[in-house]
Amino acid sequence: MPPSSSSSSILYILLCIPCRNLHQYRHGGAVHSFVLPPSTMKRAASMTTSYLSAQVQGSFYAAAGAPSVDMTTYDLPLERTIDEWTAVVQPPSSLREGGVFLRAKDSRGELFVDTLQFSIRRGGGLGLILTEIAGGREDGIGITIIEEILADGNSAGVGLVPGDSIVSLSVSTSNGNGDVQTTMVSTECMGYDATIDAITSLPPSTSSDDVVNLTVKRVRRQPRINVRLQYPPNSDEDDVTIELFAGENLRRAMLTRGIKLNDRLAKRFDSGGSGDCGSDGTCATCVVGVARGMELLSPMGQQEEQILSKKPRWRMACKTVVGYGMVEGNMTLQVNPRQW
Template sequence: MRCKFYAVTTAALLSLAGAFISPRHTRVALSSRDKIRNANTQPLYESAAPFAGSGPRQVDMNQYNLPLEIIEQEWSANVVAKTIDNEGGIFLSCKNLREYFVDHIEVEIPRPASGVGLGIGLQEIAGGREDGLGITVVSDLIEDGYVNSLDVDIMRGDSIAGISIQRSNSKDVNGGSVGLTDSRETVSISTECLGYDGTVDAILSLPDAKTDDETLVLNIRRIRRKPKITVNLKYPPSQDTPDETIELFAGENLRLGMLVRGVKLNDPLAKRFDTKSEGNCGAGGLCRTCVVNIQKGEDLLAPQKTAEKQMLADNPRWRLGCKAFVGYGMKEGEMTVQVNPNQWD
């Protein structure tokens, strides 16, 4: 088990200030079998980019924070293969990707004066590999430490994925005859998926402070639960199907999320805009067989785009399930949805 308390200084960012050992934490060997996995699949019911359909955030995301005991058990690492569009690498993830996700938080603070520590404890919860890979998290925030005095958004269980130093450089132009020009310099290091020793070595590689107005940017990773949307489904009497309630997560496509939960959307009475006489258009938005009537919770869906709005102009409360994403703004809530609205009297 490795759990030590470090104080961040302006000279080297982290310097040993003592020891902090908690019996709760155990050191787990990071192995390719149970901690590093390939991230080459995407759940069918989600958008290609997680939460892409949920739009700009409109709520305080801290309401989705998890208890520390869950966070400690959930951290994992994913290997992402290099492609033309992606450099690839090893990134922090969580085991239960269905209910949880790794959020990215940027904390910007003034770089403290020389000799003043941040008051952050670091804990290696997975490691023991020759290549230095592992998972290191924040184990403690000292009550009277620098970070706590600033009231910034860092909590136990977070992982520091990177640190940047931002500072201004001024230099004379033409020997001072023109004046000074300012430029912004950024020095960054990555600590994502490094063990305890690798994290400390990376942090110690940061340069000393040049000025007294430098800024530290901490790139934080935090496991949070996904916002949940309760969907009450009502079926037309002619379908002779009992009403039911399902649960979706923010970012899910309404049609696919319902299909994977066993809800069939294939209204034969739909007014089609394609050349087929039956079946669906494969989420192209033309067959309208996945149309639903939103009786409650319309604000939990991503707004209609122009084509969908024009197609459903005669029924403003209707939505194409294939074009609607739930949890807009990362909000939770409850929806009431009529399935196959063409079959209702």
């Protein structure tokens, strides 16, 4: 019996790509519906693997540098992931392709969508159970996620987690003359049936060593940095604590939270006059003293290091990223350190 797109049930499937064998069963429960403008369903296309690499390299936390912690620390439980997934329509522009893309609802700005890539052996099937959590549209648009990773399947232990949504798959095949062709299918924001159609359109496996490259999106919480701000003793300002997220620029983050940052009494480093340079890193009027948590900040650039060579505990807020390496923790900063 072919998979049904009935809105009264959630469908599961064990993927067995090499033999195109689809084992199905039903589980009662409502499908979460959502509304999008009519759109043409994405279809299979041949692309080079450079496209997949670009997706991973363009991930959310690029400003925070390469993660130095186990990112699974920031994963969400499956139940919350299901509640947070949504789809948005992105119009095309000169800088990006238009289409329908996964996002987190995240009304409080505490989550982000990460993009991850995994290589999985094809022989014997992937061993994944998929669930459609939104769909029922004629154009095939929906949201399909991984419900379970089978303990004895090829996907066990590779790093996939329930709640991940497969956004693309690619395989490489040889034509016998030594030429290798990479075929990719896009499955982002597809319902159950459309996802299965796309997956089974991949060229069949020809060797037990063949692998499929999965690109998935995952909802994660943003690492938090609790910052205690201390003002000069003569300012009559009470200490305050603010919460920042990894990857935020320190100057921008403090200004958007209403923090009085730039020292109006300070002389510019570059000209000796007054006024700030607007985050060019030349005036040093936005410096802060780091009493605790220096390890949570991005490394100094050459210019900043030269300007602050005699103040090793100072940082230019405009050139500093918090939560570097996606590390969370606690910091204490002294605002306007020249006045201490």
